[in-house]
Amino acid sequence: MSRSVPVGLGARAYDVVIGPGLLAEAGRRIAPLARRKRLAVVSDETVWGLHGAALTASLEGAGLAVHPVIVPPGEQTKSFEGLADVTDRLLALELDRGDIVTAFGGGVVGDLTGFAAAIYKRGIDFVQIPTTLLAQVDSSVGGKTAIDTPRGKNLVGAFHQPRLVLADLDVLSTLSDREMRAGYSEVIKYGLLGDFGFFEWLETNSAAVLAREPAALARAVARSVEMKAEIVAEDEKEQGRRALLNLGHTFGHALEAETGYGAALLHGEAVAAGQALAFRFSAAQGLCAGQDAARATAAIAGAGLPTRLDEIAGHPFDAARLVRHMAQDKKAEAGQLTFILARALGDAFVAKDVDAEAVRRFLVSEGAQMHEGEGR
Template identity: 50%
Template structure:
């Protein structure tokens, strides 16, 4: 077997490993033997991933004499909905799946969220294994147990916390990702540097192109470092009662963009987060928390990778400040016209600003929309 980098999410008796390495998928069947109660596993994937990688996954399970049961769904954010969740649960129940069975999420963040929520609901909780196939999922959404589907009113409003038993991040799977998908994942990598790791941000200023180009040493370092950062935060605050909210840097603004775009594929989640982080830093400048040079440095790193950092230039528009602010009101933590935002005092100095005034945020967004 390949010898992966192992990162542990320390949740006491529910601790689990994240395995990071190249060409790990062929080892999955043998690794699952430590978790299965009967020789079968249920796999949820999307049509794109199935065409590229499902055969390799099935071969790995068959080699370990584990029978795969597979359901495929359409790719894209629009799949992450209540109707599709019901179809997945009907499939599992019809196939006789039980709490002792394993459900494998084999895909990007959409599949991970949908599968995780289905696992949490299935007979009040069946075992979950995450096998993320995108950079974004490997460094973010597959780790930490947050699962959800979208509603018409906003993103991730119907969900639960359900930790996996194992996360297997095979960096070889990233070779089939389009560059746009790689960049979307890279935004989440940059996020960890902006939150509380200025040394990692410095490293990305030098190695960011190598990460995006999937140079083996660079991508392994970036994925492992990102997973270590997220695992550290999740271990402190599993259910987002405090410090875990820092992981939402860029997400409140980004989710508003996604919502006003109706979750269409013209804006990927990571693209929205990249823009959202720039907006968060620019808003931090606006209210006197940091200087413009710090915000410009973060924006420069994202622009160098080829990402859109201007709200007016974002695909899927036109956007408007009242509509974006209305979408932000759907945030689960909004109280009395005020929303908690993750802002920053500088690179690696993010913090929770609990009571941002949405009327001021709306004025800020109007100004951002006027920038070319």
């Protein structure tokens, strides 16, 4: 059985459909949205090789002409070069605003395709079919689209809401265990930032979720999407409460920048470490109890995710360099650092004007290097 979670945005409202077997239903669900019955599907080589035939059969069975646009896998595709390639190929298909672009893949494909759709002829409709746990519970919902630049992650983008999101839980069967763990970091985030009961449930059921047990997986994905949909409906453009969804991301994006956005540290792994660091920094600043920070760290670590700098193999981190990356974060204002910090488990808040020197000292206490002469 599938379940629909509405994202209430007035004229731009849409449903996130969650359940097994949704690839087979994709054609029936997407066809009413495509006026000219033409569909460009942006996917990466890995996902298309695994699931492209099933999706194509469903779409063509509903009378849709399918035009695949296949890109290389990996974060490096989410770049100016990748964006230019995808938009050029969409233009070559001579799509118009009555056509549909479908993002069929993980967060990289979803972010890249959504941004291309946002700027293609000043905006074309798109559908998200996320194929990773992380994309299903986070990046496919809410309309954030972006590419990376050498100066940081997701710094160039647009808000462009999809018309529909289809989260087929069956496709997660082909996901690696590492990718499942990386996606789980965004699941536990919802408990840590605003639902202590969900956090407690995850403490007991994390193994079942990661093992892809149907009932546990469906509950974890649905609750995550419910929370994100509620927050997005309240604050679409991240002027207030939506910033809470960035728990762990200020630390995490800095770690990703230092490791080169590659296979050494997946986005979800960086966010996991970032969440643990955010809770421990909150405790160090006297904002939350040390036992809450320890419990958050233990829950993240219990899912097989990194929680400390020295667990990211081969990458000694420099505290000052990490802080410089944080100064480029989208949430920074007038040169001041903004973090999502915690008062307790399930109670996060936006902290502006965070002292950069306090962050640097904390990172040193966590094992980051300090150059000679710093802090004197």
